[in-house]
Amino acid sequence: MEKKWQVFGLVAVSIFMSTLDSSIVNVALPYMMQDLTETMGTIQWVVTVYLLTVSSFLLTFGRLSDIRGRPMVYRMGFGFFTIGSFFCGISGTVAWLILARAVQGIGASMLMACSPALIVDVFEPEHRGRALGLVGACVAAGLTTGPMAGGLLLEYFSWRSIFFINIPVGIFALAARGGVFNGGGRKTDESLDLTGCISLACLVCCLIVSLVHAGDWGVFSFKGLFFPGAGILAGLVFVRNARRSPSPLFDLKLLEIRLFVMPLVASLVLFMALFTLIFMMPFYLSLACGFSPAQTGMTMIVPFLFLIVVSPVSGSLADRLGSRGLCGAGMGCLALALFLLGGLTPEQGLLNVLLRLALAGFGTAMFISPNAAVIMGAVPADRRGIASGAVATARNLGMVMGVAISSSIFTYTFTRLAPGGGLDQFQPEMTPLFMAGFRRVMLAGAFMAGLGVFITFARGAENKACQKN
Numbered sequence: 001m002e003k004k005w006q007v008f009g010l011v012a013v014s015i016f017m018s019t020l021d022s023s024i025v026n027v028a029l030p031y032m033m034q035d036l037t038e039t040m041g042t043i044q045w046v047v048t049v050y051l052l053t054v055s056s057f058l059l060t061f062g063r064l065s066d067i068r069g070r071p072m073v074y075r076m077g078f079g080f081f082t083i084g085s086f087f088c089g090i091s092g093t094v095a096w097l098i099l100a101r102a103v104q105g106i107g108a109s110m111l112m113a114c115s116p117a118l119i120v121d122v123f124e125p126e127h128r129g130r131a132l133g134l135v136g137a138c139v140a141a142g143l144t145t146g147p148m149a150g151g152l153l154l155e156y157f158s159w160r161s162i163f164f165i166n167i168p169v170g171i172f173a174l175a176a177r178g179g180v181f182n183g184g185g186r187k188t189d190e191s192l193d194l195t196g197c198i199s200l201a202c203l204v205c206c207l208i209v210s211l212v213h214a215g216d217w218g219v220f221s222f223k224g225l226f227f228p229g230a231g232i233l234a235g236l237v238f239v240r241n242a243r244r245s246p247s248p249l250f251d252l253k254l255l256e257i258r259l260f261v262m263p264l265v266a267s268l269v270l271f272m273a274l275f276t277l278i279f280m281m282p283f284y285l286s287l288a289c290g291f292s293p294a295q296t297g298m299t300m301i302v303p304f305l306f307l308i309v310v311s312p313v314s315g316s317l318a319d320r321l322g323s324r325g326l327c328g329a330g331m332g333c334l335a336l337a338l339f340l341l342g343g344l345t346p347e348q349g350l351l352n353v354l355l356r357l358a359l360a361g362f363g364t365a366m367f368i369s370p371n372a373a374v375i376m377g378a379v380p381a382d383r384r385g386i387a388s389g390a391v392a393t394a395r396n397l398g399m400v401m402g403v404a405i406s407s408s409i410f411t412y413t414f415t416r417l418a419p420g421g422g423l424d425q426f427q428p429e430m431t432p433l434f435m436a437g438f439r440r441v442m443l444a445g446a447f448m449a450g451l452g453v454f455i456t457f458a459r460g461a462e463n464k465a466c467q468k469n
Helices: 003-035 040-068 070-090 094-122 125-156 166-179 195-217 222-244 252-256 258-288 293-300 303-320 326-340 350-378 380-415 428-458
Strands: none
Touching: 003 040, 003 070, 003 094, 003 125, 003 166, 003 258, 040 070, 040 094, 040 195, 040 380, 070 094, 070 166, 070 252, 094 125, 094 293, 094 380, 125 195, 195 222, 195 380, 222 252, 222 303, 252 350, 252 380, 258 293, 258 326, 258 350, 258 380, 258 428, 293 303, 293 350, 303 326, 303 350, 326 350, 350 380, 380 428
């Protein structure tokens, strides 16, 4: 087997493992909330802390992979993720579960930061779109398997079992990587920018904490002003340091590349919109519709099935036709799907839900591979680690912002309509109140995706010079 396909195989395993975990946890959230008798605001941190950790360290590990070599960072990523999965499975309280999810997030950030760069390193420019499309199919396979496997596990076992299935996958990957990566030591004499790493982590943490608690604290409270202010200060430190450091965490010259910046922003917006759906739909299906865990899991498979089929096709089309039209159409499909989901009622039946989820999956699959290909093709080869980390940062920051915004909008609406009643004490008579919050969240997601359509077309078309990088 060619070396490039061996590398692709290992990347596929890491992507499958991390996306499997993400989709399983989303399906399990309502059952964790009820079993641990926690509020939605607390249980969302099981998702949020994972995405927050990933987003905070992706650029750090992307840069480290440029300096020390991607194989070393990849090996560490498998180790941290597997250990974190074990401790998630044995956690006895929500606090320990959240801490273990942070360990998982460190491992996932190492894996995600390297994956696109590893693919671009070994595949020829004319085949990158196809290869990244196949990566998208691996993402879809993990996301598809997750709800199905999670639903079945939740049907017969405790929610804790959903974390243990990552362990054999991680052990297999650690054993197999030796035959793929030989060596992989230090690549340059540059040092890691610790000031940039710390200031970026502070910026991301302050931003996400502000979003998560905006409704609780109030905009003009001490905390409501302190965390955004601290985030702005951390951002200024990050930019100042990037200008002065001889080897900064992020090369600010990349911001001069239009076909790097605009698609990156579009990616963040797409995942913000998508995760309003991913976060809220399990609650809608299990609480408002009364689905069993297995039914909820099987239903949540639908958007990801389209990723398996459409992602390789859209990547190949982007190699020949360019990415802008495909990305714009994909974002538009997601916007329409979210708008239609906002009009759902529990009485409309399963088919109406499935058609809307299918449209969302189709649109997302049309967008992801072409968008990633144009970003990675627009940057110099020696900055692909940074670009790879930036792509993954935008994706995960979009996810966590989508979760935070969804939770805030829903909680604000639900608690004002049902004072004194939490979602952990949901009763069937609360369904109209639940649907009011659900509709607002879906319409907010549709607005985000609509904004993404504008951003996608505003970036312009890629040129031949970018495609040859």
